[in-house]
Amino acid sequence: MTERTLRGKVAVVGVGETKYYKHSQSPDPEFVLALKAILAACADAGINPKDVDSFASYSNDRNDPSRIASALGCKELRFSNMQWGGGGGGGAAAVGNAAAAIVSGQADVAIVYRALAQGQFQRFGVAAAGGTVAGENALVNPYGIFVPAQRYAFKMMRFMHDHGIEREALRAIAMASYHHAQANPRAVMYGRPLSEEDYDNARWISEPSRLFDCCQENDGAAALVLVSAERAKDFRQKPAYILGVAQGSNHRHAARAYNATDLGTSSFGPVAPRLWEMAKLGPKDVDVLQSYENFTGGVLMSLVEHGYFKPEEANDFLKLENLIAPTGKLPMNTSGGNLAECYMHGLELQIEAVRQLRGTSTSQVPGAKVAGVIAGPMVTPVSTMILGSEETL
Amino acid sequence: MTYLPAGLPAPVTEADKLDQPYWEGTRQNKLMIQRCGSCGTWQWGPEWLCHECHSFDMKWVEVEGRGTIYSWTRCWHPVHPALKGFGPYIAVVVELPHAGKIRMLGNLLGEPQQEVEIGTPVTAVFEPHDDAKVPFTLVHWRQV
Numbered sequence: 001m002t003e004r005t006l007r008g009k010v011a012v013v014g015v016g017e018t019k020y021y022k023h024s025q026s027p028d029p030e031f032v033l034a035l036k037a038i039l040a041a042c043a044d045a046g047i048n049p050k051d052v053d054s055f056a057s058y059s060n061d062r063n064d065p066s067r068i069a070s071a072l073g074c075k076e077l078r079f080s081n082m083q084w085g086g087g088g089g090g091g092a093a094a095v096g097n098a099a100a101a102i103v104s105g106q107a108d109v110a111i112v113y114r115a116l117a118q119g120q121f122q123r124f125g126v127a128a129a130g131g132t133v134a135g136e137n138a139l140v141n142p143y144g145i146f147v148p149a150q151r152y153a154f155k156m157m158r159f160m161h162d163h164g165i166e167r168e169a170l171r172a173i174a175m176a177s178y179h180h181a182q183a184n185p186r187a188v189m190y191g192r193p194l195s196e197e198d199y200d201n202a203r204w205i206s207e208p209s210r211l212f213d214c215c216q217e218n219d220g221a222a223a224l225v226l227v228s229a230e231r232a233k234d235f236r237q238k239p240a241y242i243l244g245v246a247q248g249s250n251h252r253h254a255a256r257a258y259n260a261t262d263l264g265t266s267s268f269g270p271v272a273p274r275l276w277e278m279a280k281l282g283p284k285d286v287d288v289l290q291s292y293e294n295f296t297g298g299v300l301m302s303l304v305e306h307g308y309f310k311p312e313e314a315n316d317f318l319k320l321e322n323l324i325a326p327t328g329k330l331p332m333n334t335s336g337g338n339l340a341e342c343y344m345h346g347l348e349l350q351i352e353a354v355r356q357l358r359g360t361s362t363s364q365v366p367g368a369k370v371a372g373v374i375a376g377p378m379v380t381p382v383s384t385m386i387l388g389s390e391e392t393l
Numbered sequence: 394m395t396y397l398p399a400g401l402p403a404p405v406t407e408a409d410k411l412d413q414p415y416w417e418g419t420r421q422n423k424l425m426i427q428r429c430g431s432c433g434t435w436q437w438g439p440e441w442l443c444h445e446c447h448s449f450d451m452k453w454v455e456v457e458g459r460g461t462i463y464s465w466t467r468c469w470h471p472v473h474p475a476l477k478g479f480g481p482y483i484a485v486v487v488e489l490p491h492a493g494k495i496r497m498l499g500n501l502l503g504e505p506q507q508e509v510e511i512g513t514p515v516t517a518v519f520e521p522h523d524d525a526k527v528p529f530t531l532v533h534w535r536q537v
Contacts, residue, residue: 132403143498
């Protein structure tokens with residue numbers, strides 16, 4: 001049997017995004033944001049939007065590919081795909097799904113996209129009033145547990161307890177994002193640096209998370225253009241090749257009321273080994289990493305479960321100097337990430353990984369050839385990917 | 394007097410009745426959870442079949458309301474209109490060692506700023522909401 005892999009077979013040739021807004025501040029409806037990001041990605045690649053034939057998204061994106069393809073006047077619609085699961089867990093999986101469709105002949109030019117206008121729709125961090133709840137929510141909401149900062153607190157608290165993680169480790173993760181955002185004019189937190197004192201003195205949201213451990217909520221849209229590796233050099237930009245992608249979650253993750261077999265986890269335990277196997281690389285080969293910050297505690301567990309360091313090494317490894325470009329051991333969230341650039345459900349992290357491989361980041365890691373992207377941790381399913389420049393093929 | 398203010402969503406039995414024995418049990422101050430009639434595996438939350446042997450013969454068994462704190466959070470930010478100006482409050486995930494180590498979520502009664510330690514023994518406390526449109530009872534926990 002031939003090896004089943006996506007390694008080196010598909011490339012990202014275009015990236016696009018709208019201006020990023022604080023939540024509820026977009027002047028455009030969500031669908032317009034999606035269209036603008038897709039058009040920007042096509043312009044970046046130098047491809048006619050009418051030649052796009054496939055779309056993939058995640059987290060129940062409200063913008064239907066059939067409507068997008070009609071609005072853009074695409075010649076035909078081939079592959080249209082939605083990754084199951086909420087939150088930002090599907091960001092890398094959506095890229096993987098589109099890539100799989102390209103490799104299997106179901107798609108030629110695929111767009112991966114995500115758009116959010118939370119003013120137009122319900123916010124993530126605020127619950128709706130009143131009424132009744134059933135199923136999983138009936139076991140959770142009446143106890144005042146509604147939003148991700150609370151729901152995932154139990155996972156982070158357990159992991160931190162089991163491994164003696166100190167608050168300074170979480171602080172370094174938050175400060176790395178804010179540090180990089182100060183170099184990035186697109187970042188919502190550009191011009192708003194975060195000091196250790198600001199972090200330490202911030203109010204609690206839900207222990208173990210204080211304010212700056214939690215991602216923003218934003219409006220905007222982001223999109224990537226994917227084509228087969230054979231065609232990758234026909235376009236305007238230096239291609240970023242998919243070296244590995246994996247999705248999934250751990251045993252009985254969705255058993256209600258916190259009955260996953262292993263609770264204190266990012267869910268990457270069984271997923272990350274499949275990533276490294278496909279990429280034929282390991283954590284030491286990664287030049288620059290984007291790791292989805294829903295909460296800094298989630299990043300902590302993602303890094304451990306990808307093998308970047310052992311749990312007992314976390315307090316030593318997670319120091320600001322190790323996490324910042326250009327000199328850190330593991331430069332991370334180099335555009336500012338979800339905390340300080342924009343919470344575009346992590347798709348902005350995929351775009352930043354591409355920029356690093358092109359050499360165009362505002363916090364460039366010199367000569368970056370291998371870029372990791374870890375999508376939203378602790379949800380189910382989660383996903384993760386590795387991109388590489390041509391030299392890595 | 395309830396632990397959290399009035400106005401939070403009220404729990405109701407699922408349309409397919411999967412969790413009805415649990416909610417009926419709490420009304421009688423009984424903690425009812427699932428145990429497989431075929432292989433004896435404990436299971437929570439409720440599901441139609443046993444995740445171990447795939448038998449659909451799931452029994453509802455009364456278990457003693459005690460356990461240890463497996464994880465916890467103290468919530469400060471009001472995420473629901475009913476919680477405005479209230480807080481902090483504590484929610485705990487409790488492990489029941491005598492019931493296959495299944496876990497349950499509830500509030501930890503007592504001083505909201507109390508020290509909370511993973512591994513601490515707790516007992517169940519039933520909190521009836523008799524005035525609700527469909528009366529229900531919540532299951533909280535208290536340090537022993």
